[in-house]
Amino acid sequence: MDDDQQHLEQGNALMLACAGGDRDAFQRLYSIEAPRMLALARRFTGEQAAAEDAVQDTFVQVWRNAHRFRRERGSARAWLYSLLRYRLINQQRRGGQIGHQGLPGDDWPDPAPSPEQCSLLADRDRRLLDCLRGLRGERRRPILMAFYHGLTYEQIAEALAVPAGTIKSRVRSGLKGLQECLRL
């Protein structure tokens, strides 16, 4: 079993233990996932307090609904991040404010991640990174703005000062490319 798979399985096992009321498992799950979730939430909101609120709400929701987790319907990590993004998107819609930090891929394709950074990434992450890097910048950037900042087509168009139709076309071409590259 590779590291990526182990990480996923560990998350699944902890989530199942949470469903059984295991507090230690919940705390362990928090210790493992909260740093990355907070990073994503900060990227999304551009604000520490709002990011912490989102991560807090997500974990509270996880503890209360862990019994609904079904391994066959996806990994615990995918569930966690979906809950967090759903929460962040709602928070953004309610607040009507859009503030965020820069995209992690702003400097792609150069400088590329160092060999050390690449070696730390799990296989699945490397695949996604490779596929994203394979996209033309004009297609990759709006996709990353949607993922990391939670922006809609219209908001991306406004931020990039490009017509919404053009953005939609670029995103869909990019998603098609990703779909093929990831063999989805």
Add this chain to the structure above:
Amino acid sequence: MIPQDHEERRLLIAEYVLGLHRGERAAEIKRWLAEDDEAGRLARRWREHWVGAADLLPPARPPARLWRRVAWETGLARPWWRSGWASVAVWRTVSAALLVAVVLLVGPLRQPAPVYTAVLQAPGESARPGWRITVSDAGDLRLTPLVKGQYAADRSVQFWTLAEADKGPRSLGLVEPGRSLVIPASRVGGVESGQLFELTLEPEGGSPEDRPTGPVLFIGRAVAL
């Protein structure tokens, strides 16, 4: 309306997972994904891959308050100011410990003369000292066991102090049950009369937060000699 074309459907799922659809349109796609197994499967596969995009971010260290808030909201813990540090039972224990400390330390601990001492006791057991603390005039702290404690192999005993209530507890490291420990002044950081010390039972390797997360085993307060 959900398109009939296969490729259009696949793109719609990719857009939805990315969060590009909102409101009624998003609700319509969500219903479709719940009803259509194949569509639901593709959405799940996209979600699995996007976790990888989150992993590309450098992790951000969550502040200790975030776990406290989560633990409080889920009912797993009380805020620290309402926990062992400040409960009535603990303060009763601490008060009793002061008396025991004086009795224990007169005489044998005069060489070299400690300037502070504390006796740590199990909460609610005021007549049973568990550990003794002495602080030399150079500021070095010695922690001496008065009982033999045994704990599960996957747990660690951690030593904490609370000098200033608004800054919260500070770890002084892990403790091996039944064995003395000397902590240099540079790590102790100064002791004042009334300063609280406690030992807590934590996950193996110590608390995952910069505050105690496990039950209080022993607690006591420094007394000037």
